[in-house]
Amino acid sequence: MNREELKIIFTLFFSAAFLRKKRAILTIAAISWGTVAILLLLAFGNGLQKQLLTARKGMGENLAVVWPGETSISYKGLKEGRRVVFWVNDISFMRERLPEFEGIVGEMTDWSSTLTYGRKTVTAFVTASNWEFGEMRNQIPEKGGRFFNAIDEKERRRVIFLGYERAKELFGKEDPVGKEILVNNTPYTVIGVLKKKLQMGNYSGPDSHRCVIPLSTYVAQYGEQRLHNVVLKISSPEKMKPALDRFKQVMGVKAGFSPEDTKALHIWDTVESSKYLVNFTVGIKLFLGIIGVLTLLVGGTGVANIMYAVVKEKTKEIGIMMAIGAKPKWITTPFLLQSLFYTFLGGFFGLVISAIIVFLLSFVPTEGSMALEFLGKPTLSLPIGIFTAFVLGFVGFLAGHFPAKRASLINPAETLRYE
């Protein structure tokens, strides 16, 4: 088909549709609306997924948290119902015997410590851990501060790292770094404040309220030797399951419990729960996508409607064209093209509108509202664009295909018989 032939075809088929400007505009608007719906829903889904996964990583990646429990089956002559205990010196034992873990730290938590700064006193939970806790648990400090290091731990320094909410509580707008606070009446120097982060999962409390001190300092101050829990980090997610099995075996021998005893340890495998989260967000995106597609299909019926009207109006002309030798494809192609044209024009406007909305939403302040922090970041992406273009093409094709088929089945003899 050359340019001139196309011109004639366009003249023949598009003129009727453009004459009905109002209907054409409404149809394009319906497609635009459908496109906006599908794009925004998917953009919100995308933003939500992104934020959820970021928040999931807020606690640290590829971690497992293990709490000692109580045995439920007897082991090597020991009766069931015994408390399993991890001791402080078990940490070096674990590190030595379980090299598959990239990091192992122990934790002790005091739930009701009193923190005092000046005249202000608050009750808070204080975690004592090894210096590696900082990197493993994503304790990134605000500018000007730091997490405690190996030397701090070795020398049992009284240093404390504050969660940003706790810091705000105690210091207000004042910079806490370098200041001294009392933890249960013992002075500690604030060496850093946690940088603000999104965190979804937590144990014993969110990091925003957590205060962390070196484990050695805590042990020295309180004489406590029992760990509340250990945190294990693996280099890649697929290694977690076998590594945890080995942990049960090794620590079973050391602490006296059977590796098969499901009550001896309480394990939170974040790798496993991340999988659920990914599936959950995929499910949400799928659901939102389906709603979007259905909305677009409604717009598609508008296009099909206008195309059927054109077929009806053009019946005689189609009959004439067939009588002088037009093959069915000459009749169907322009209908399909016209339908795709409407759909893509509507799709284009929809894309522009969606991009503007997404751009404007990026200015909406989300701070202070967890819901807005998760929802207020809709993101348009190439896969969303490709998916929407595919859906638009499909809708446009369907909307044009059936009217075009009807047109191609017109019997020229019957069309031309009556006036």
Next chain:
Amino acid sequence: MHIPFFSKKTNGSNGNGFVISMEGIKKIYDTGKIKVEALKGIDIKVKNGEFIAIVGPSGSGKSTLMNILGCLDTPTEGNYELSGEKVSKLNREELAEIRNRKIGFVFQNFNLLPQLTALENIEMPMIFGKISSAERKHRARELLQRIGLEDKEFAKPTELSGGQMQKIAIARALAMKPDVLLADEPTGNLDTTSGSDVMTVFSELNSLGSTIIIVTHDLALARRAGRIIQLKDGKIEKDAITENGK
């Protein structure tokens, strides 16, 4: 003046010199409840260069016969050969090809495409016939000149008189140099003068060798043809050569 479209064609017929050969053509319309036998066995042979008028009262089967002759419809029974090609069993695509290459249609109500200019209307069958743009324009302008409407090249059908429209329709029918020109009541919507003009164009075309078949109920018009086939109740009642055909 030598214009190729109006010259006698030499390759349009089969070995026996018949451009059209119909044997035992029947057409039954089956609506599910009733069956209507519109044609009850038609035998027609048309030689190259003949000018035939098909006449008959309303309901005699003229239009059905015309549709089958023009490959707009297929017979229920019987054989139809057009220029040596068996067309009775062709599919829609093949019939479209035959209509484009071997048949030229002229309708009572002209059936021009209203959005297109006179020139573009004449070009349409050539577009479907994949004739090059330059050749199309050349042929279309020659035809416009032949029918004396070269000044109407850019006129839309609404800007033309009935007679002019029918002449454009004839030019369109001739664009692909068809083997047969079929005209269905070509003067039915024209006044006497325009009707006579159009008939003169047909006579001229025939004298230059074109095979023409017209359907009419106007006997005076039919007498200008060389042969009259009279239909009644789906059968040929009379098939006679007129004075012009002798």
